Amino acid sequence: MPDVACPTRTLGLANERDRPPALTPEGGRIDIGAAPVDGSVEVSVSDTGVGIAPEDQEAVSTTKQEGTGLGLALARKFVELHGGQIWLKSEVGVGSKFTFTIPMRADG
Helix, strand or coil: CCCECCCHHHHCHHHHHHCCCCCCCCCCCEEEEEEEECCEEEEEEEECCCCCCHHHHHHHCCCCECCCECHHHHHHHHHHHCCCEEEEEEECCCEEEEEEEEEECCCC
16 A cells, blocks of 8 residues: 555544444444555445434534544544545445545655
């Protein structure tokens, strides 16, 4: 995997990896993946948890929500400050997938 323009710890991935799966049922999964895509690194965190209703998805990633703290709002800010994009796909009862891109270093 090539270097990216931002350390992953800054984006909160260590917190996501280490946090208890409070919203993922027993036997569920939390997966973290990364792959190079068009000059960027695309990172995704997905789970088989409770999911997020469509009408709540924008608010979850922009404001403090019950149980989420500021993590997602800060992740959005850090990703955008580093020239990346972040998005969410979720279905109630199925789970959620948060994905972001960060440009690869030009000097790497």
